[in-house]
Amino acid sequence: MKTPMEDLFEWLERRYPLTEQIKDTYLEKEAAYKSKELLIELEDWDSTCGDGCCYNYGINISINGEQIEDEDGSNPHQLLKAVLNKLGYTNVQVEYK
Numbered sequence: 001m002k003t004p005m006e007d008l009f010e011w012l013e014r015r016y017p018l019t020e021q022i023k024d025t026y027l028e029k030e031a032a033y034k035s036k037e038l039l040i041e042l043e044d045w046d047s048t049c050g051d052g053c054c055y056n057y058g059i060n061i062s063i064n065g066e067q068i069e070d071e072d073g074s075n076p077h078q079l080l081k082a083v084l085n086k087l088g089y090t091n092v093q094v095e096y097k
Helices: 004-015 020-035 076-086
Strands: 039-048 057-061
Touching: 057 076
Parallel strands: none
Antiparallel strands: 039 057
16 A cells, blocks of 8 residues: 555656655655654543433543544445544544445
């Protein structure tokens, strides 16, 4: 599977002649991109209201220590979309089969 940088590089290469300096800069950026660590933390939570009639639960989602706000991760579809949106993907479709 190609990274977004690889796709961009191939697109640019097809349309514009790239100098060696540009190619070297790309390769440096790509190496940094591939070596970047990503820590996704999932923490279960639950709560019961004062009179005990209501019970809620979910999962707090954090990426590299930063919690994703307004997402409780209560189902896989929501959890995947929240993580991918946080990583910069804007048009995420998740299908159950």
